[in-house]
Amino acid sequence: MELTDKLEILADAAKYDASCASSGAPKRTSEGKDGFGATSGMGICHSYTPDGRCVSLLKILLTNFCVYDCQYCVNRRTSNVPRARFSVAEVVKLTTDFYLRNYIDGLFLSSGIIQSADYTMEQLVAIARELREVHQFRGYIHLKTIPDADPALIAAAGRYADRLSVNIELPTEAAVERLAPEKSVHTIKLAMGSIRRKLDEKAEEPRAPKFAPAGQSTQMIVGADASDDQTILSTAETLYGSYKLKRVYYSAFSPIPQSPGSVPLAPPPMQREHRLYQADFLLRSYGFQANELLPAAGNLALDIDPKLAWALAHREHFPLDLNMADESMISRVPGIGLRNARRLVELRRLRRIRYADLVRLRCSMKKIAPFIVAADYKPSQGAAASEVLRRSMAEQPRQLDLWTELQAA
Numbered sequence: 001m002e003l004t005d006k007l008e009i010l011a012d013a014a015k016y017d018a019s020c021a022s023s024g025a026p027k028r029t030s031e032g033k034d035g036f037g038a039t040s041g042m043g044i045c046h047s048y049t050p051d052g053r054c055v056s057l058l059k060i061l062l063t064n065f066c067v068y069d070c071q072y073c074v075n076r077r078t079s080n081v082p083r084a085r086f087s088v089a090e091v092v093k094l095t096t097d098f099y100l101r102n103y104i105d106g107l108f109l110s111s112g113i114i115q116s117a118d119y120t121m122e123q124l125v126a127i128a129r130e131l132r133e134v135h136q137f138r139g140y141i142h143l144k145t146i147p148d149a150d151p152a153l154i155a156a157a158g159r160y161a162d163r164l165s166v167n168i169e170l171p172t173e174a175a176v177e178r179l180a181p182e183k184s185v186h187t188i189k190l191a192m193g194s195i196r197r198k199l200d201e202k203a204e205e206p207r208a209p210k211f212a213p214a215g216q217s218t219q220m221i222v223g224a225d226a227s228d229d230q231t232i233l234s235t236a237e238t239l240y241g242s243y244k245l246k247r248v249y250y251s252a253f254s255p256i257p258q259s260p261g262s263v264p265l266a267p268p269p270m271q272r273e274h275r276l277y278q279a280d281f282l283l284r285s286y287g288f289q290a291n292e293l294l295p296a297a298g299n300l301a302l303d304i305d306p307k308l309a310w311a312l313a314h315r316e317h318f319p320l321d322l323n324m325a326d327e328s329m330i331s332r333v334p335g336i337g338l339r340n341a342r343r344l345v346e347l348r349r350l351r352r353i354r355y356a357d358l359v360r361l362r363c364s365m366k367k368i369a370p371f372i373v374a375a376d377y378k379p380s381q382g383a384a385a386s387e388v389l390r391r392s393m394a395e396q397p398r399q400l401d402l403w404t405e406l407q408a409a
């Protein structure tokens with residue numbers, strides 16, 4: 001099989017993995033011209049480095065052959081898809097060729113499991129080692145880690161990769177047992193724990209060998225099982241706390257032709273994945289806890305964002321006097337982000353905050369207005385029922401969601 005045919009199959013097979021954070025970058029195209037800078041080439045995705053740079057990555061699988069039969073996965077053993085496998089040398093060549101042509105800044109490499117977890121991991125490590133040691137490749141490398149692999153191989157992967165990730169796969173142990181019976185949450189967590197220990201050792205001893213400087217991440221599939229968002233967020237919160245993950249990525253389950261009967265026929269609304277990312281950001285950066293965002297079983301609202309939902313459910317904190325409240329509470333006002341909360345606190349050291357200051361900071365006034373008090377402003381809607389406020393601020397359903405609902409009906 002030609003290398004380009006393999007690339008077509010193995011780049012397509014890799015697209016279901018969301019854990020390289022390819023969202024957020026606008027697409028650029030050189031359509032109709034001989035220009036350069038297109039960002040939608042085969043197998044190329046975008047990711048963000050720890051210092052905030054957006055980088056293009058070659059995102060591929062080493063192979064989509066797999067001895068496992070995870071029910072939600074297009075590459076499972078019983079799936080009827082075209083298969084391909086790169087050699088170590090081919091992945092190294094593709095990466096260096098694309099890099100030297102400035103198509104990419106790095107590599108995101110995952111794989112189905114061939115022969116055994118150790119054998120597969122050895123191949124992934126061999127690629128990273130050859131890139132670093134033979135070709136002196138300085139680009140970004142994200143390696144997907146096979147949880148059952150020998151910890152020595154995972155440690156070796158961390159010497160060459162910037163980031164490692166081990167997929168938790170599903171929100172509960174019961175769901176993993178049912179839909180991915182050859183996998184074990186215990187083993188997945190052992191692998192995450194071994195990466196965390198290595199990261200801690202490196203943090204404590206800066207002269208220790210380099211180990212995955214961009215940390216570790218994971219991915220959870222949403223909507224392949226019946227877990228609700230409360231379960232998903234509390235699993236994410238536990239993972240952040242236990243393994244110091246940089247990110248949990250949420251990937252809406254995507255049914256494929258001839259999916260087994262054990263998984264749903266329709267995908268969850270894309271907006272659900274979006275709301276989970278918003279809630280995750282509130283957990284990581286705003287100090288929210290999962291049980292504040294979803295105190296009872298159920299899913300996040302689709303029509304309003306999780307911060308607004310929390311504020312509407314906690315009107316006892318509002319309207320908040322911006323000239324008195326502490327910064328963390330100001331950042332909980334819908335429409336005020338972390339940066340503007342800090343700016344407001346700095347500003348009020350000089351003078352009292354006025355309504356015009358919020359306009360100048362380009363805060364979303366429609367969202368903020370019912371929730372704040374400023375030196376010259378008190379909300380007229382302060383006493384309005386939360387349901388009335390919610391209706392006035394709800395987002396219109398997006399075309400995509402309507403289409404998804406029609407398909408699911």
Ligand code: SF4
Pocket residue numbers: 066067068069070073074075076077111112113180
């Ligand atoms: S081990 Fe990975 S590639 Fe193989 S079936 Fe499971 S999820 Fe898919």
